Amino acid sequence: MDAFESFHPVPAAWLRESDLAPLIPAYVCRLASRHYAANTVRMYVYGVAHFAHWARGHGVDLQHLCDAVVRRFIDEHLPHCTCPSPVQRCRHQVRAALRQLLITLADAGGLINSDQPDAVEEQLQRFDSHMMHARGLAETTRIRRLGVVRALLRFRAVDDPDAMAAPSADELRRFIALELLRISPASASSLAGALRAYLRFLTLDGVCVDHLLPVIASPAHWRLATLPQTLSPTEVARLLDAFPPELPSHLRGYAMVRCLVDLGLLEREVVNLELDDIDWEAGTLRIRKGKSLRLDVLPLPQTTGRAIAAYLRSERPTTVNRRVFVRHVAPTDEPIRPDVVRNTVRLAYRRSGLPYTRVHILRHTLASRVLEAGGTLKEVADMLRHRDLDTSMILRQG
Incomplete structure (x- = not known):
């Protein structure tokens, strides 16, 4: 046939x-x-x-x-x-x-690499390996920086066949000016950080970049100038009620949001959570490779544990993957990515009529709740795995 x-x-x-x-x-x-x-x-x-x-x-x-x-x-x-x-x-x-x-x-053995591989992607792979192994950066940070550097290299490749060399000061200024036209002011610091990191990476090949670093001007950023948004207890309840049974993957969505609300986990920490990280008898949850690249053990609240257990029993597909939260559509046997967590929270905000979009607000909300209950800044910093108290102190300003 x-x-x-x-x-x-x-x-x-x-x-x-x-x-x-x-x-x-x-x-x-x-x-x-x-x-x-x-x-x-x-x-x-x-x-x-x-x-x-x-x-x-x-x-x-x-x-x-x-x-x-x-x-x-x-x-x-x-x-x-x-x-x-x-x-x-x-x-x-x-x-x-x-x-x-x-x-x-x-x-099938039918893929033959080109005699002239994509030099941009090869350079990005080297930069990614450096960020991961030498700098210990999280996947989300590496992806964000790779996007900036890819745009820079493609921008230079239009006029310069040797796009892998260090850019000139004029090229760097023109690229930054174009990027600032399309990104928000809040993203300017991220852009500057990515470019500085790449220029310093070039020094490993003996490239002198000292004259280029002053070109990358960072926007003013006062760490304690603004207070983060938080949800009220009523808004938290509305968010948690935004997962009705008829909603596709409602148990997975509810369990993920409980991890964010009850434990203050980061998106990547929710994604990287494995079955072996949960000690059901001790009632603890192990967090691998957080911001401080250490292993943290957190108490597992009963509400969070029940939500995860309900998902594991009733909705999680049969899979050999050890991640707690996995894909429900093809390709199966693969864990979810951070964008699934973000989209789940954003859609829940929308269903509950809340005017928010950011996932990080839930982390701020937990910290604020602990402080209001009489907790100390040290307790908040330990719970959120902050490396210094200044980050937690922002919430005390309110």
């Missing part, structure tokens, strides 16, 4: 004409084994067919397929695509489909 018989004639024809044709059965089997819905599998195959059609028309050798080719298709072709239906033009879905294609190619 024709492997493409069940698909629309247009994408089926594109696949038959492509060098990817022999790989499609393995690609479909991979998606099915990871519990992707049948309609999602079909849409992903159509995304691959669209890519194959474009690659054939542009003379792209699929034996040398790499991330750079995929990005070229997504960034250059999709925004101006006039290919006939049915095609996938959703960047998010096409990117996910082609990511699975690259994995399938690698598993």
